[in-house]
Amino acid sequence: MTTTYDPPPLTPVPAPRRRAALAVTGTVMTALGGLAAAAAAAVIVAFGSSGSLDSGSAEVSTSSAALVTDVAAMEDVDGIAAVTGSPTLRLSATSTGPSGVFVGVGPADAVTEYLSGVAFDRITDFSVDPLRLDVTGEPGVASAAPPGDQDFWVASATSQSVADLAWPVQDGDYQLVVMNADGSPGLTSTAQVRLELPNAFPVSLGVLIGGGVLATAGIALVVVAVTRSRRAATT
Known part of the structure; x- marks a missing residue:
């Protein structure tokens, strides 16, 4: 006689926790991207394009x-x-x-x-x-x-x-x-x-762009989390 066991069903992550995770991740990404962009901008201002x-x-x-x-x-x-x-x-x-x-x-x-x-x-x-x-x-x-x-x-x-x-x-x-x-x-x-x-300008410019992209993506995640929370509150 063969006994089979079905795996227990996966418990879905509650929607509020998913929204909170999105908001936290977005906030961290925005902060890190903003700090990186600010530091890169400061180097560019100080050293200019000539480095x-x-x-x-x-x-x-x-x-x-x-x-x-x-x-x-x-x-x-x-x-x-x-x-x-x-x-x-x-x-x-x-x-x-x-x-x-x-x-x-x-x-x-x-x-x-x-x-x-x-x-x-x-x-x-x-x-x-x-x-x-x-x-x-x-x-x-x-x-x-x-x-x-x-x-x-x-x-x-x-x-x-x-x-x-x-x-x-x-x-x-x-x-x-x-x-x-x-x-x-x-x-x-x-x-x-x-x-x-010598390489201060191109490196800082790359960090500035990358930091801006990271911060923008973080803001987008926060907006998604807030939008979903508002929709959930009205349903």
């Missing part, structure tokens, strides 16, 4: 031996480069003194050791377009050893006219320095800083 954020030219000066600023500690630059292209920091500075001007990027601990006991100005905040600096003075002796004689710089340039530095950003903690080429105090220069992300 560069430029400070514009401005005069900077210090009565001390150097202007020093921290470069944000970077991690997984290769991962960033895979999306935006290799990030490059460019700095140009004009020389107004007889010794010429020096610009350099070095490991933070090496720069700190080099300028230990030397008076310099540390840039604590800045704004771009136009370039404005907030600085805090560090006390010490007037002059530093010539920066070009140091071997720890990962990128540097010295010129009697315009020193141009291009540094492919690397993982780690670095500092950016502008000085007279002989390390003497009293620097006045016209400087310009630019950060380049």
